[in-house]
Amino acid sequence: MRIILILIKKEFLQVFRNSLLWKILVLAPLAEFLLFPFTADYEIKNVNIAFIDHDKSSMTADIISKFGASPYFINHGILSSRKEAEKEMKRDNIDFIIEFPTDFEKDIVTQEQTVIGITANAINTVKAGLGTEYVQNVLGNYFMEISDENPVLSEQTQLLTTNVYWYNEQMNYKNLIVPGILIILVTLIGAYVTALNIVREKEIGTIEQINVTPIKKWQFLLGKMIPFWILGMVEFIVGLVIMYLVFGISIQGSIPLLLSMTAVYLLVMLGLGFFISSVASNQLQAMFIVFFLFILFVMLSGVFTPIEGMPEWATYINYFNPMSFFMVIVKTIILKGSGFESIQEQFIALASMAVILNTAALLSYRDKAK
């Protein structure tokens, strides 16, 4: 026990002696956490829209003013020609062009068929898709209004919908992204730092010195693990406080439950770091392996893109993705306020990963010692 304590002390000394390292490990992640949720706004608003009006009637003017009134659109007014409109779109100044044909109002009054053309800049598919919905909503509402006098329409049965929004009543994108970024930072600390730290001892040869001392392998690993585990936990807790104070997200569920889940998750990440450090022979290799897994975990975890959009085989990869399990746990505890029974499966998955990875790391170190 005393040996482990000494090792822990050594590790903390090393971190805090290097004035740069502790800033990178402690201050940088917290600074990023404070700043980045402000950038991560995926909600589609500020859709830049312009019109080509071949009709120039009171009806088209009415419709254009409706778009000006909608909070989703920035109205760039009427452009003279198709050519000009496409030039503006190429420069990324506008996202949507709406084109009214000649005799638009006359055709509608006389019930003739007429066509409104919508052109969307579709490089950003989300913006194009949701933007089209918004455009159709504005147009649909307008025609609902003007056809109220129409006796035929008022005979028809309509399905109305009322929407109820749960778990994020203010419809705030930050509620998803803030926990996501927190998880990413904790993961970086866990896996990256441990892997590189141990490989570094290998590279500069100090691990040989430890090998010849009476320190046992498991003591060495624990001595490495506990400091970084503490660091990760502290960072997560400070992150939660920031989340509450700055972003106004309070934890709906039990805080002890959330923290114990985080403790397990950190064990998985530390174990992964150890395992990689025992496989890699220099820091460059370790870094690339961790980097590969890190990107893979983040992208498949559903923080940035919906899991529902992935093909089925990709969702199977997620069974090996600790971040995806932890993301579900954090989301259900923080936003939905669920208890342990809702996250049992995820807990079991994480716990078994922690056991497997740490055992594997310990075993592969033993092999080398022989």
Next chain:
Amino acid sequence: MLTDKRLEMKELQQILKKEFIHIFRDKITLFLVLAIPIVLVLLFGFTISTDINHAKIAILDLSNDSQSNELIEKIEASGYFEIVSTPKSETEIDNDFKNKNIKLALIIPPNFEKILAKEKFITIQIISDVSDLNVASILNNYIKAILHDFTLDYNVGSPMKVPIEISTRMMYNPEANSVYMFVPGIITLIMIIVTALLSSITLSREAETGTMRMLLIAPVKKIYVVIGKVIPYMILSFISTIAIIIISVVVFKMPIEGSFWLLLLLCIIFMLTSASFGMMISSLVKTQLDAMMITMMGLFLPTALLSGFLFPIDNMPYFFQLLANIFPAKWFIIAIKDVMIKGSGIVDIWLYLVILLGMAALLITFSLSRIDKRR
């Protein structure tokens, strides 16, 4: 004079040769550097999509008559939804959200068929899990479209109004393929990682093991030491980039509307900027761990979040829009999209090239002066 120049070239050649020996000796790292970008692009091209096709939902049917069944069948047939639960009461819905991870619940009111026949309006309640806002609004739109369809079918026979047809045209990306949005971003991230990270690490490794000092006291110009260390990694990064572009064109059907040579020029310039970022970082730190953490925290994460690859820049607070300008990735992503998708020529993107080159020049000057001091 001439012999001087020749001698200098020879010095550079020697440094390059040394660095290549380093690279080829460590076969595992070489393999990782070349293979990982390719695997990542393939994986993300196939998995990242903003279309949703099997969202879990629950339907609470308080009527259970022929019309409500028809509506449910319609929802099932759409392919967007997977009905995982048919709760009996509203309290059960809460459980489904927590335990079955449903994204949306629909409540069909009692006497659905009767009310449909008698009244003009009937209200269906939609409960959405908006902890993921975009998924929620996309699903809402799907559901509304299905309900609209249902009313059209129901009203068949009675005369229709609205003589308006809306024709939609998707510019630059007619099939609304998400790959167009992600591939340029992925190319950028991978180039930053391979170039900036590798060059910062390789330089700080020499500093960490103390060999940098030997190199600097060797009778070789300091600038050649640095250039000679960076060029091999730029070549590796260039190979990866070409491979990624080939994959995105062949496998994911990305177009190259503009000139291929302009695209290559753009990539080379961006690589230069990334490499000089790496040099700058390595001139600030003493160990590989520091170099790597700074590259990750100071370059990679900000690039991913600020470059407009994941989140639209014009949605950000003004301060961040300004901040985004100092990261080369923003300019590169705009330019690469212009060249690959919109078919822009050098007249349209020259400004971005100048910005990237200017950044590189600044960074290289700064890091050389730092290395000078260290000596």
